[in-house]
Amino acid sequence: MALTINSSWAGEKEVTLILEGRLDTSTAPQLEKEIQGLDGVTCLRLDFEKLDYLSSAGLRVILIAQKKMNRCGEMIISHVNETIMEVFEVTGFVDILTIE
């Protein structure tokens, strides 16, 4: 039970982080570290196609990322599965995130 993060760059300022596995208490620090290292990025995309689990520890990091990107650009989350969408809906995160 782990999280793999792959990144794909389009130029210097646009990056897609492709998450695979679980975003939970054990793995959330991995994503937090990755996001802290993204200085100068104006468009951050998070691809959730292969993400199959998200807890409040994961939401915490997503909120940190959203706040960071609100200051310097935009953040877009894509390919959110039904169960993870439910988590975003119950917690009101659907209203503060850009999900496509």
Add this chain to the structure above:
Amino acid sequence: MKSLTVPARVDQLDVVTEFINEELEKQDCSMKAQMQIAIAVEEIFVNIASYAYNPKDGDATILCEIGGNPLAVTIQFLDNGKPYNPLKKEDPDITLSAEEREIGGLGIFMVKKSMDSIDYQYVDGKNILTIKKNI
């Protein structure tokens, strides 16, 4: 009823999750219910691991039973730590903007929203939190 006792430490989360998943996989449980139960287990266990005995060490016991009609999963968490009723925690305001938001309280809020019942008792020096979900 199946039982598991582990040190109340965050690094034991995978062991706890695995224990519950093994029980759920014996049933025809939807992906959605399975994830909601896994989230509840994570939130509650991590809470115990972070606060119940801090700064000392202790154990947590997790009991799991699936049965009844309608079929339901009942999971009980027991620890000998400080008395703590997570149900008393105020629900977070989920209408605030990203900037105004605090993450605290979101975990237990998700548990309340997704389970059919959640009960807390403090008996003989033990915190006993019981969640139940129809599957």
